[in-house]
Amino acid sequence: MAPQGQPEQVPDDGLTTRQRRDRPLLIVHTGTGKGKSTAAFGLALRGWAQGWPVGVFQFVKSAKWRIGEEKALRALADTGQGGTVTWHKMGSGWSWVQRRLELAEDPAGAAAEGWAQIARDLAAQTYQLYVLDELTYPLRWGWIDLDEVLAVLAARPGHQHVVITGRDAPAALLDAADLVTEMTKVKHPMDVGQKGQRGIEW
Amino acid sequence: MAPQGQPEQVPDDGLTTRQRRDRPLLIVHTGTGKGKSTAAFGLALRGWAQGWPVGVFQFVKSAKWRIGEEKALRALADTGQGGTVTWHKMGSGWSWVQRRLELAEDPAGAAAEGWAQIARDLAAQTYQLYVLDELTYPLRWGWIDLDEVLAVLAARPGHQHVVITGRDAPAALLDAADLVTEMTKVKHPMDVGQKGQRGIEW
Numbered sequence: 425m426a427p428q429g430q431p432e433q434v435p436d437d438g439l440t441t442r443q444r445r446d447r448p449l450l451i452v453h454t455g456t457g458k459g460k461s462t463a464a465f466g467l468a469l470r471g472w473a474q475g476w477p478v479g480v481f482q483f484v485k486s487a488k489w490r491i492g493e494e495k496a497l498r499a500l501a502d503t504g505q506g507g508t509v510t511w512h513k514m515g516s517g518w519s520w521v522q523r524r525l526e527l528a529e530d531p532a533g534a535a536a537e538g539w540a541q542i543a544r545d546l547a548a549q550t551y552q553l554y555v556l557d558e559l560t561y562p563l564r565w566g567w568i569d570l571d572e573v574l575a576v577l578a579a580r581p582g583h584q585h586v587v588i589t590g591r592d593a594p595a596a597l598l599d600a601a602d603l604v605t606e607m608t609k610v611k612h613p614m615d616v617g618q619k620g621q622r623g624i625e626w
Numbered sequence: 627m628a629p630q631g632q633p634e635q636v637p638d639d640g641l642t643t644r645q646r647r648d649r650p651l652l653i654v655h656t657g658t659g660k661g662k663s664t665a666a667f668g669l670a671l672r673g674w675a676q677g678w679p680v681g682v683f684q685f686v687k688s689a690k691w692r693i694g695e696e697k698a699l700r701a702l703a704d705t706g707q708g709g710t711v712t713w714h715k716m717g718s719g720w721s722w723v724q725r726r727l728e729l730a731e732d733p734a735g736a737a738a739e740g741w742a743q744i745a746r747d748l749a750a751q752t753y754q755l756y757v758l759d760e761l762t763y764p765l766r767w768g769w770i771d772l773d774e775v776l777a778v779l780a781a782r783p784g785h786q787h788v789v790i791t792g793r794d795a796p797a798a799l800l801d802a803a804d805l806v807t808e809m810t811k812v813k814h815p816m817d818v819g820q821k822g823q824r825g826i827e828w
């Protein structure tokens with residue numbers, strides 16, 4: 425809870441507290457509730473404030489989707505007061521329209537290409553924080569190979585944090601993660617007939 | 627899920643879709659998992675991108691707490707490309723130190739004063755989005771009267787969205803909310819002895 429919180433137990437792994445503290449984290453935000461991506465972009469705020477290079481990889485295409493976050497993070501990067509933010513749109517292959525999945529030509533190819541870019545950036549240590557937004561969907565649909573993703577993440581060099589968002593995160597991804605939060609929908613205005621609105625949904 | 631999602635049912639309330647769409651929302655992020663506040667600050671990003679005046683009311687004091695978000699939102703506001711962000715520190719009365727609650731002199735008075743400011747701003751329609759960060763704690767501790775909060779929120783004029791974060795949100799607050807997400811901890815590095823680290827926890 426507190427930033428300076430005491431760990432609940434000290435592991436017998438031969439590492440100092442600082443070495444453990446400085447470990448790169450694999451973070452997953454999953455579940456059917458809201459806030460998965462929003463919280464990931466909140467982490468991007470913190471990363472920017474730390475002066476980190478932040479890479480956002482957006483695995484969905486939509487006219488409205490993430491435009492607020494993209495505008496804000498680009499504006500932040502432009503201030504020069506913190507880190508950099510590089511925004512990659514990897515999801516030209518698919519989008520949500522009226523809650524229905526809409527596929528472009530060769531969506532699997534576009535997703536695989538997106539992942540290949542991430543793998544290259546991880547190998548090159550391009551960023552200190554990676555937001556892989558909605559990556560769970562192409563993983564679930566088999567467009568990106570889960571085993572390869574897990575292998576690349578496990579072998580990533582240096583100190584690179586990775587946040588993956590989306591529903592139905594595969595169990596093996598949760599096993600590999602250091603920090604997993606499930607966002608659960610308790611109540612949502614769409615349940616009582618309200619439609620999404622700007623500033624809240626996008 | 628999609629920004630343009632179809633409502634699951636249409637209520638018999640005599641309102642047009644646009645009137646329902648434009649309703650001000652009371653949003654609660656609760657639960658023991660991470661991401662409650664982070665997602666609220668992500669909403670602040672969206673609000674800023676919409677050009678809204680955003681008010682943040684921080685109900686906890688800490689040297690590290692929210693400094694990244696504060697730096698980022700202040701920098702965004704300074705760009706002049708979106709809305710404004712006003713950051714209020716209302717929690718001079720308490721803080722978390724090493725996961726223990728640390729109280730200053732008259733914490734209840736400070737919290738009550740903080741709430742009075744919010745009530746004034748709601749009445750004056752000062753902001754379009756209010757982030758009431760960690761408000762659930764002073765509510766739980768009785769420093770701020772829950773019934774008064776509910777009455778003020780229910781009677782707020784105009785089109786003001788309110789996001790309240792914190793563990794153990796009172797049931798009556800959840801009843802009053804339009805959108806509730808529970809963040810559940812599935813796995814956390816502190817469980818295996820890892821301490822919080824910069825860029826992730828603050």
